[in-house]
Amino acid sequence: MNQPKDSPATVRIAERLAEIEKFHVVTLVTRAFELEAQGKRVINMVIGEPDFPTPQPIVDAAIDALRHRQIRYTPSLGSDELRAKLQNWYHTRYGVDLPKSRIAVTSGSSGALLLTMGALLSPGDEVLMADPSYPCNRHFVRAMEGKAATVPVDADTGYQLTAELVEKNWTSRTVAVMVATPSNPTGTLIPIDQLKEIHAVVQRNGGVLIVDEIYHGLTYGFDAHSALEFADDVFVINSFSKYFCMTGWRLGWMVIPQAYVGHIEKLAQNLYISNSDVAQQAAMAAFTPETLSIVEENRHKFQQQRDYLLPALRDLGFDIPVEPQGAFYIYANCSAFTQDSYGFCYDLLEKAGVAVAPGIDFGEHRAAEHVRFSYPQSVPVLEEGVRRLRNYLKG
Ligand SMILES: Cc1ncc(COP(=O)(O)O)c(C=O)c1O
Structure with missing residues (x-):
């Protein structure tokens, strides 16, 4: 029986796609999930999202809308x-x-x-x-x-x-x-x-x-x-x-x-x-007072997480010349350990179970010397990440 074939001639990719690159963070996250599915615990400092749940008043409003409105x-x-x-x-x-x-x-x-x-x-x-x-x-x-x-x-x-x-x-x-x-x-x-x-x-x-x-x-x-x-x-x-x-x-x-x-x-x-x-x-x-008090409490916790992780990374030998004052990221120079932050991130994930983002995701300028740590994790989780990093860096 003749099967329809996917002939290359039928695949037409727009030129712009050649200039649209992969998002390495997503690839690393996928690999982290695979490792977790194999029973390994990964400390995730790669993904750029809060680990807090959506505030309950927002969830309740959604449920109410689903129940009572079209x-x-x-x-x-x-x-x-x-x-x-x-x-x-x-x-x-x-x-x-x-x-x-x-x-x-x-x-x-x-x-x-x-x-x-x-x-x-x-x-x-x-x-x-x-x-x-x-x-x-x-x-x-x-x-x-x-x-x-x-x-x-x-x-x-x-x-x-x-x-x-x-x-x-x-x-x-x-x-x-x-x-x-x-x-x-x-x-x-x-x-x-x-x-x-x-x-x-x-x-x-x-x-x-x-x-x-x-x-x-x-x-x-x-x-x-x-x-x-x-x-x-x-x-x-x-x-x-x-x-x-x-x-x-x-x-x-x-x-x-x-x-x-x-x-x-x-x-x-x-x-x-x-x-x-x-x-x-x-x-x-x-924008209700209830939600705002929850997100402000979260903000306070993010600050505590930053205040733990920033000096801990500096102690390990990462160079972080500018204190990050917002978001939940720390952009760190890792050239004391590697000239290839991309390889470093993949190796760190495989060998130490710590996921961080390579500089290459964010541009080209000195990208191989930098990694991004994302810190929306509880302080004990971040402590475990730092402990693993220390062991990994000792070689
Ligand atoms: C600087 C910046 N802008 C925009 C976005 C897109 O976010 P969203 O589409 O979830 O609002 C992100 C996501 O991480 C971001 O970091």
């Missing part, structure tokens, strides 16, 4: 009620008054970033961003036919872009600058005055500033300022994933400069119609 399409930019909650959040948290119409609910901040790139980029347009930075950023840009123009950054600028770096790297193809504060993988922030200066340079050059504020709420000892406190022509990206412990619900939001609202809406309508209704109804409970 789950339907919502407006493409999000339910009116949730946008109103977000509007109020900006008022109470940052003292910023926004029209609700500029707030869009999205499928995680990933959805917001994709829409932003879709609205801004024509083929070949360039977006400046720091190297290292969140890996998907350069791929969002590529997926929308733009080009990520990465700028190497080091400890002297807190691993962040500065106004001078933006000015120096601006070209005739640059249309936007993208920053994240606090940043993944470094946990560092851009001081508000520096952010204002970056904004001024971008404005002067006729570009657009995109500020990823996904780790707001996860800063230790202080609250971060939003770019919206001084500008209304920036794209501000945020999410329920991290501070509200809702990674799997896939819900985020963005604040859009007025002139782009209709364009973003048109894209959202066509690309996915609406976001998850049940997730939006759940998120209505995110």
